Amino acid sequence: MIVRLYSNRDLLQARRLLESQELCFEENYDVLFGIFESGELIATAARDRNIFKMLCIREDYQGGPYLGELLTELLNSGAYTECQSFFLFTKPEYRYSFQQYNFFPLVNHFKVCLMEYGNGLNKYLADHRELVKPGDNGAVIVNCNPFTLGHLYLIETAAAQVDHLYVFVVREDRSIFPFDIRYRLVCEGTAHLQNVSILDTSEYAISGVTFPGYFLKQDEDLQLLQMELDLVLFSKRIAPFFQIKKRFIGTEPYCRTTRIYSETMQRVLPAFGLETIQLQRKHIQQQVISAFRVREALKNEAYETLNNLVPETTLRFLRSDAAREIRNRLLSYQRRH
Amino acid sequence: MRIVRKAQAGTLQSSDLMVFLEPADDLRIEIESTVKKQFEHLIRRQIETILNKHRIVSGQIRISDRGALDYAIAARLETGISRACRQGEQ
Numbered sequence: 281m282i283v284r285l286y287s288n289r290d291l292l293q294a295r296r297l298l299e300s301q302e303l304c305f306e307e308n309y310d311v312l313f314g315i316f317e318s319g320e321l322i323a324t325a326a327r328d329r330n331i332f333k334m335l336c337i338r339e340d341y342q343g344g345p346y347l348g349e350l351l352t353e354l355l356n357s358g359a360y361t362e363c364q365s366f367f368l369f370t371k372p373e374y375r376y377s378f379q380q381y382n383f384f385p386l387v388n389h390f391k392v393c394l395m396e397y398g399n400g401l402n403k404y405l406a407d408h409r410e411l412v413k414p415g416d417n418g419a420v421i422v423n424c425n426p427f428t429l430g431h432l433y434l435i436e437t438a439a440a441q442v443d444h445l446y447v448f449v450v451r452e453d454r455s456i457f458p459f460d461i462r463y464r465l466v467c468e469g470t471a472h473l474q475n476v477s478i479l480d481t482s483e484y485a486i487s488g489v490t491f492p493g494y495f496l497k498q499d500e501d502l503q504l505l506q507m508e509l510d511l512v513l514f515s516k517r518i519a520p521f522f523q524i525k526k527r528f529i530g531t532e533p534y535c536r537t538t539r540i541y542s543e544t545m546q547r548v549l550p551a552f553g554l555e556t557i558q559l560q561r562k563h564i565q566q567q568v569i570s571a572f573r574v575r576e577a578l579k580n581e582a583y584e585t586l587n588n589l590v591p592e593t594t595l596r597f598l599r600s601d602a603a604r605e606i607r608n609r610l611l612s613y614q615r616r617h
Numbered sequence: 618m619r620i621v622r623k624a625q626a627g628t629l630q631s632s633d634l635m636v637f638l639e640p641a642d643d644l645r646i647e648i649e650s651t652v653k654k655q656f657e658h659l660i661r662r663q664i665e666t667i668l669n670k671h672r673i674v675s676g677q678i679r680i681s682d683r684g685a686l687d688y689a690i691a692a693r694l695e696t697g698i699s700r701a702c703r704q705g706e707q
Contacts, residue, residue, distance in 0.1 A: 348630040348683075355635065359625050381629050382649040382681045398637075399647055399679070 282353050285314045285324070293321040298336050306334060311357045315346055325350035330363040331489060335370075351381055355397070365398025367489045386484075387513045394489070394509055404482045405521050411477045415443030418526040418557075419519065421485055422447060423571070425455040427465040427594045430530065430569035433562040435470055438528040441557070444475045446522055451480045452487050456575065456606060456613050461597070468593035485514055503537070507544045515552035526555045533561070533568055564588050579610045620676035624700035627693040634682040636693050638701040641677040644668075650682035663687050667694045676701070 285294055294314060295305040309326035312334070316322065323337040323346045332354050337346050358366060367386075370378060375385055375393040383395040418438050424431050439445040447470065449463045457465075459480070467478050483489050518524070527549060532538040546556045561568040569589050577585040578598060586595060597603055620640050627635040634650075648660055660682060667690075668678070678694075685693070 345630060348628065352628040352630065352635075355625070355629065360623070380651060381683070382651065384649075397681075399649070 282313055282315050282349050285312045285321075290314060290321065294324045294334075297321055297324055297338060298334060300338075301336055303334065303336055309333065311354075313350060313353050313357075315349065317341065322346070323350060325354055327354045327357055327366075329361070330358070330366050330483070332366055332368040335368065347377065348381065364403075365396050365400030365483075367397075367483070368395050369393070370395065386517070387509050389505070389509055389512060391505060392509070394513070400482075401484055401517060404484060405518075408479055408522075411446070411479065412522055413444040413477075414523060416526075417444045417446065417522055417524045418442035418528055419446045419448060419522070419524045420528045421450065421481060421514075422466070423450045423455060423486075424457075424462045424466050425571045426457045426462060426574060426590065426598070427469045428569050428571055428574050428590050429564070429588075430562045430571075431466070432469055432591055433569075434528060434530050434559055435476060436473065437559055438526075438557070439473050439476050441528075442475075442526060444477065445473075446524065447476060447478045448481045448485060449478060450486050451482055456609055461606075465594050465597060469591045484518060485510060504540070504544065507541050508548055511545055511548040512552075515549055515554055519552070519554055524554070526557055528557050528559060530559055530561045531568075534570065534572070575610055575613070578607060579613075618671050618673055618698065618702040620673065620698075620701045621703050622701055624697055626697040626700060629681070629683065631683050632685055633689060634680055634685040634693055636697040637677075637679040637681070638697050639677040640701075641675055644673075644675050645677045647677070647679045648682065649680065650684070652682070652684050659687075660690060663690045664694060667691055667698070671695075671698055671702075673698065673702075 285291060294312065298305050309328045312324065312326040314321050314324050322341045324334050325332065326334040332351070335350060355366065368378065368383065370393050372388065372390065372393050375388070375395065378395050379385070383397045385393050386396050386401060387394040418441065420434060420438055422431055435445065435447060447466060449459070449466050451459055453459050455462065463478065463480060470476050470478065481487060527545065529542050529545065532542055542558065549556050563569070565588070567573065574586065574589050577589060583599070586598060590598065620638050623639050625635060625637045627633055629635060646661060646664055648657055650657065650660060660680065664678065664680065682690070
């Protein structure tokens with residue numbers, strides 16, 4: 281029978297089962313299920329928002345009804361959340377087992393396969409069909425926390441080099457400026473550009489569909505693998521749809537993760553016939569403009585400095601009453617993004 | 618009847634199916650099936666029959682099928698409909 285696992289004793293059994301198959305127990309999940317046979321835990325499965333993980337069935341019970349039971353339970357547990365589709369990562373050799381359950385591969389990497397349940401990516405693309413413009417198009421993916429003159433410079437420069445530029449704003453809400461505000465400020469700040477469309481990344485680029493490292497050995501660089509998946513997904517599924525040939529990025533002087541991402545991009549994209557174009561960041565007073573600097577200035581209420589860092593549209597928002605809560609939260613905010 | 622809320626029914630077991638219903642302005646039927654190549658038209662016909670029976674003209678209906686027979690499709694879809702529609706409304 282399938283049950284939720286709560287007690288320390290059950291969790292310990294789950295950990296042992298996972299480790300016996302060289303998977304590792306992860307603390308982050310919304311629900312964890314298990315199946316017991318004759319008093320022993322023989323299968324586990326967990327859901328972390330829209331990601332299924334720690335799916336494991338003891339070898340002598342594989343091939344039966346257990347995988348179907350686990351997946352059904354996971355789907356039911358996510359039925360009334362806002363999730364539109366669900367994802368899982370598996371070893372390439374298991375991908376056919378999941379295809380039997382109508383999971384479809386989004387990315388086939390030689391080490392890992394990212395699969396989706398629900399027709400999310402196709403729906404996302406279909407929803408943006410009217411934005412597709414023929415030609416030699418470009419893309420930038422930005423978080424814009426918040427939108428600065430640096431972003432504007434990147435977008436203007438990129439837009440001048442392509443027929444049409446798609447600006448993907450990262451949907452994931454892990455930044456101090458919530459998505460709808462980031463998105464709005466990008467739209468307002470680029471309204472004067474004729475050949476630019478703004479859209480959101482949904483789950484399909486730089487999202488929380490992050491890489492659960494449970495089936496890879498510790499010494500492998502998970503972060504790098506995650507980035508490769510992200511970039512392959514972009515190159516294979518998103519770029520061809522929008523006829524994107526060039527992806528633009530800014531140089532990154534501060535953040536190591538972003539820098540590795542840029543380097544990986546230059547390695548992965550050419551394999552799919554895409555070009556990566558790195559643009560020098562815009563400087564003001566011998567320093568590059570970054571959203572980090574904007575947040576620091578906002579925190580210190582240095583409105584004079586802000587004037588030099590953000591366009592009029594962003595400034596208007598930062599000074600408004602609507603931004604008060606964000607200004608307050610900034611005082612205790614320490615992260616770089 | 619009208620689909621007014623998100624609902625789902627069924628399981629992922631072999632010979633069963635899951636149905637997902639959501640409110641929408643138009644009628645959209647999506648079919649995923651392990652036997653889609655052979656039987657998509659029959660699955661679609663069965664779904665349309667049930668929807669007509671309940672006079673459902675709008676909503677997003679997604680089927681994730683693993684080789685279910687006609688009456689299983691009918692049963693799961695009827696359950697989904699009764700969960701997704703307002704109670705007491707005919």
